Amino acid sequence: MKIICRCEDVTEEDIINAIKDGCTTLDELKHVLRLGMGPCQGRTCIPMAACILSRETGKKVSEIELQTSRPPVVPVPLGTLASGEND
Ligand code: FES
Numbered sequence: 001m002k003i004i005c006r007c008e009d010v011t012e013e014d015i016i017n018a019i020k021d022g023c024t025t026l027d028e029l030k031h032v033l034r035l036g037m038g039p040c041q042g043r044t045c046i047p048m049a050a051c052i053l054s055r056e057t058g059k060k061v062s063e064i065e066l067q068t069s070r071p072p073v074v075p076v077p078l079g080t081l082a083s084g085e086n087d
Helices: 012-020 026-033 045-057 078-083
Strands: 003-005
16 A cells, blocks of 8 residues: 555545546545645645656646645734634
């Protein structure tokens, strides 16, 4: 069993099964498996998942659309988050 996403505990087998069940994009894998939604935000697992998706679907890696990262709309200092303030 090869772990691909350590943050969300997703294995290569999970990804292959999701592709067999109809997932054809990284976004679909993300929605089904939570792939790339852990603390590292897919820094290590998304490139590996793209390779698996390429291999299993026959697409070139360059044809696979990588997910876009979305930073917070307004930067929030960590101290504010840690204080538990609601404002
Ligand atoms: S390894 Fe997948 S989100 Fe961190």
